[in-house]
Amino acid sequence: MPTNRQILLDNRPQGEATLANFKLVSTETPALQDGQVLVRHHYLSLDPYMRGRMNDAKSYAACQPLGQVFQGGTVGEVVESRHPRFAVGDKVVGYGGWQEYSVVDANQPGMLKKVDTTRVPLSHYLGAVGMPGVTAWYGLNKIIAPKAGQTLTVTAASGAVGSAFGALARARGCRVVGIAGGPDKCRYVTDELGFDACIDYRQHGDVKSMSAALKAECPDGIDGHFENVGGYILDAVLLRTNAFARIALCGMIAxxxxxxxxxxxxxxxxxxxxxxxxxxVSEHMDVWPEALAELGQLVGSGKLRPRESIAQGIESAPQAFLGLLKGKNFGKQLVKMV
Amino acid sequence: MPTNRQILLDNRPQGEATLANFKLVSTETPALQDGQVLVRHHYLSLDPYMRGRMNDAKSYAACQPLGQVFQGGTVGEVVESRHPRFAVGDKVVGYGGWQEYSVVDANQPGMLKKVDTTRVPLSHYLGAVGMPGVTAWYGLNKIIAPKAGQTLTVTAASGAVGSAFGALARARGCRVVGIAGGPDKCRYVTDELGFDACIDYRQHGDVKSMSAALKAECPDGIDGHFENVGGYILDAVLLRTNAFARIALCGMIAxxxxxxxxxxxxxxxxxxxxxxxxxxVSEHMDVWPEALAELGQLVGSGKLRPRESIAQGIESAPQAFLGLLKGKNFGKQLVKMV
Incomplete structure (x- = not known):
C-alpha cells in the first residue's frame, strides 16, 4: 500500500491561525475491506469555512477534531476498489481531507461521486461545479431571488463563490457589481467573468469611500447582496440598499x-x-442537482471561466490556506498533488 | 366652528429630541365640504416610529413636514358629517394627527373607519386592536412563524406591541420570555399578560449579564425574537439563538x-x-383584517389585557412622547383630550 502524507490539526489558533496549528505526518494506507475504495487525491479544496472549524467554539461548521486529518473536499482517481460501482480509473469527488490518499466506505450515501471530466476539468468539481458554485446558486436563487434588471453586489467577486454568483446573476438579466482586492482581480471580474463593474476595495478602504464607489456603480441602488467578507464593506453596502433588498450572508472572512x-x-x-x-449550503442538499446542472452548463459553454490558484504538494496546504484567509489567492484555491 | 389646538413640528432635533422641536398653535376648524367629516379626537396615539419621522434623513417612515400638524393615529367621535356613511356620534379610528379636531375627506379609502366599542374600549383601537397589535401579529406570523413549543423573546414586552406579541405567541403554544424595564413592568408581563418569564434589563445592563439571564429563562435556546429596542439586548439575544432562528426587526428605539x-x-x-x-406594518395592509379580528377576540375575551399610560390634554403630547422614547410609559402611551 502507498505511503500517505497527511496534514493534521495539531492545536487550535489563539487569534490568528498560524502554520504551527498544523502538523504533517506519514502513514501507510490500510488494506481495503469489502465496499471500500482507495482514492488518490489529485486536488484538495481550500475554503474559508475551514477557519471556523479550527476553533473549539460553536460554529456553523462542526469543530475539526485535534490530532486528526484536516477535513475538506477532494477530487481524485480510484486506484483500488472493492466496491462494484467504482472501478480503477474512475474520477471522483469526495470529502477525503488534507491527505494524499483516502479510504472511502463507498456504501455510505454521498461519500463519493463519479464525475465526467470530458467537458469540465476535474478541479472545477471543487469550485464552480462544486460546493462553492452551489453556494452562489443557493444564495442567488433561494435568498436574493432577484428580478431581471435589478442590481446585485457580491464581495470576494473573483473567488470561487463570487465568480459563480456573477455568472449566474448575469444569466438572470441582473446588473452585477463585484468587489475585489486589486486591479488584476477587478480586471478579471469585468473582462473575463462579465460583471458590469468591479470595485477595488484597496482603493476604498473606509465605509465613506466604499459607499461613494457603490453609489457610482449602482446608480439605482442595491437590490440584493451576497456577502462573503463582512466588516466595513457590508456597512457601506447597507447604506446603498433599496427598500426590500435581500442579503445572502455566506461568509464573514474579515x-x-x-x-x-x-x-x-x-x-x-x-x-x-x-x-x-x-x-x-450543505444543509440544502435538495438544490444540488439542479444547481450543479446549471453550473456545469455555464462552465461547459465558457460563460463561467473559473480561475484557480494552485499550490503544489500536500505540504503546501497550510501556507496556502493562511494565504486564502488574507485574500492572497486569485480564484479557487487548490492544492495539487498529482 | 370649534377652536382646534394643534401641535406642529417646528424644527428638527439635533441628536436628542426636545420640547423645543414642537409648537402649540390654535386655529379655527374650517366649514365642511361635501364628503367631509369633522372628528373630535378622544385620544392621540404616541408611537416610537414617530421619532424617525422627525429627522430629515431617509427613514422607513416618511419625513414629517416642518410647520405642519404632527402626524399620528387618532380615535374619536364624529361631531359633524357631510358624508352619507358617517353620522354624528359614530366612533372612528383615523390618522388625524396631534390636534383636537380633524376634517377628514371620508371618500379617501382607509382614512376613517367606524369601530364598535361595545366589547373593545375606543382607546384600544390605537393599541392592541390597532397598528401596534397588527405589528406584533405580522412579525409573529409572517416572519417568525413559530411552531408550538418553541421559545420566543420580545423586547419592550410591556408596551403596546410587546404585550400583543406575548398574547398571540401564547395562543400559539410557544414559550414567551419578555424583556422590560423595572419590576413593575416585569410583574405585569408575567402576572397579567401571561408571559412565561420576564427579564428586567435594568438588572442586566450589559451583554454578558443579559445573555446569562436569557440562558436561564430560555434553557432550550431562542427560536424567534421580536426586536423593538436594539443595542446590547439584541447582541445578547443573538448569543442565545438556536440554528434557523428568525428575528422580526420592528424597532431600534435604543x-x-x-x-x-x-x-x-x-x-x-x-x-x-x-x-x-x-x-x-403599513406596507402589509392585506393582513390587517385577519390580525384585527384575532386581536379583538383576545382583548374581548380578556386574554390580552392592554395597559395604557394616559397623558391629559393636547399640550401634554410632546412631553409624553419624549417620555415614551425613554421608556417612561407603561403600556400604550396615549394623550386623552375628551
Whole structure:
C-alpha cells in the first residue's frame, strides 16, 4: 500500500491561525475491506469555512477534531476498489481531507461521486461545479431571488463563490457589481467573468469611500447582496440598499481571525425593510442537482471561466490556506498533488 | 366652528429630541365640504416610529413636514358629517394627527373607519386592536412563524406591541420570555399578560449579564425574537439563538436619538443561519383584517389585557412622547383630550 502524507490539526489558533496549528505526518494506507475504495487525491479544496472549524467554539461548521486529518473536499482517481460501482480509473469527488490518499466506505450515501471530466476539468468539481458554485446558486436563487434588471453586489467577486454568483446573476438579466482586492482581480471580474463593474476595495478602504464607489456603480441602488467578507464593506453596502433588498450572508472572512467585527448601523436593516439570511449550503442538499446542472452548463459553454490558484504538494496546504484567509489567492484555491 | 389646538413640528432635533422641536398653535376648524367629516379626537396615539419621522434623513417612515400638524393615529367621535356613511356620534379610528379636531375627506379609502366599542374600549383601537397589535401579529406570523413549543423573546414586552406579541405567541403554544424595564413592568408581563418569564434589563445592563439571564429563562435556546429596542439586548439575544432562528426587526428605539448603535457580532447571524427581516406594518395592509379580528377576540375575551399610560390634554403630547422614547410609559402611551 502507498505511503500517505497527511496534514493534521495539531492545536487550535489563539487569534490568528498560524502554520504551527498544523502538523504533517506519514502513514501507510490500510488494506481495503469489502465496499471500500482507495482514492488518490489529485486536488484538495481550500475554503474559508475551514477557519471556523479550527476553533473549539460553536460554529456553523462542526469543530475539526485535534490530532486528526484536516477535513475538506477532494477530487481524485480510484486506484483500488472493492466496491462494484467504482472501478480503477474512475474520477471522483469526495470529502477525503488534507491527505494524499483516502479510504472511502463507498456504501455510505454521498461519500463519493463519479464525475465526467470530458467537458469540465476535474478541479472545477471543487469550485464552480462544486460546493462553492452551489453556494452562489443557493444564495442567488433561494435568498436574493432577484428580478431581471435589478442590481446585485457580491464581495470576494473573483473567488470561487463570487465568480459563480456573477455568472449566474448575469444569466438572470441582473446588473452585477463585484468587489475585489486589486486591479488584476477587478480586471478579471469585468473582462473575463462579465460583471458590469468591479470595485477595488484597496482603493476604498473606509465605509465613506466604499459607499461613494457603490453609489457610482449602482446608480439605482442595491437590490440584493451576497456577502462573503463582512466588516466595513457590508456597512457601506447597507447604506446603498433599496427598500426590500435581500442579503445572502455566506461568509464573514474579515472577522474570522480575531475579534468579532461589528455591523455599524443595523437600524438600516429596519429602515430599508431588508431580509438578511445566513446559510450553509450543505444543509440544502435538495438544490444540488439542479444547481450543479446549471453550473456545469455555464462552465461547459465558457460563460463561467473559473480561475484557480494552485499550490503544489500536500505540504503546501497550510501556507496556502493562511494565504486564502488574507485574500492572497486569485480564484479557487487548490492544492495539487498529482 | 370649534377652536382646534394643534401641535406642529417646528424644527428638527439635533441628536436628542426636545420640547423645543414642537409648537402649540390654535386655529379655527374650517366649514365642511361635501364628503367631509369633522372628528373630535378622544385620544392621540404616541408611537416610537414617530421619532424617525422627525429627522430629515431617509427613514422607513416618511419625513414629517416642518410647520405642519404632527402626524399620528387618532380615535374619536364624529361631531359633524357631510358624508352619507358617517353620522354624528359614530366612533372612528383615523390618522388625524396631534390636534383636537380633524376634517377628514371620508371618500379617501382607509382614512376613517367606524369601530364598535361595545366589547373593545375606543382607546384600544390605537393599541392592541390597532397598528401596534397588527405589528406584533405580522412579525409573529409572517416572519417568525413559530411552531408550538418553541421559545420566543420580545423586547419592550410591556408596551403596546410587546404585550400583543406575548398574547398571540401564547395562543400559539410557544414559550414567551419578555424583556422590560423595572419590576413593575416585569410583574405585569408575567402576572397579567401571561408571559412565561420576564427579564428586567435594568438588572442586566450589559451583554454578558443579559445573555446569562436569557440562558436561564430560555434553557432550550431562542427560536424567534421580536426586536423593538436594539443595542446590547439584541447582541445578547443573538448569543442565545438556536440554528434557523428568525428575528422580526420592528424597532431600534435604543438608537433613535443619537449615534447609530452597532451590532457587536453579526457573524452570529451566519453561524446560526438566522433569518432577520425588517418590516413596517403599513406596507402589509392585506393582513390587517385577519390580525384585527384575532386581536379583538383576545382583548374581548380578556386574554390580552392592554395597559395604557394616559397623558391629559393636547399640550401634554410632546412631553409624553419624549417620555415614551425613554421608556417612561407603561403600556400604550396615549394623550386623552375628551
Amino acid at each position: 472577522g474570522y481571525d480575531g475579534q468579532p467585527l461589528p455591523m455599524a448601523n443595523p437600524a438600516l436593516l429596519l429602515i430599508n425593510r431588508i431580509r438578511l439570511e445566513g446559510f450553509i | 438608537g433613535y436619538d443619537g449615534q447609530p448603535l452597532p451590532m457587536a457580532n453579526p457573524a452570529l447571524l451566519l453561524i446560526n443561519r438566522i433569518r432577520l427581516e425588517g418590516f413596517i
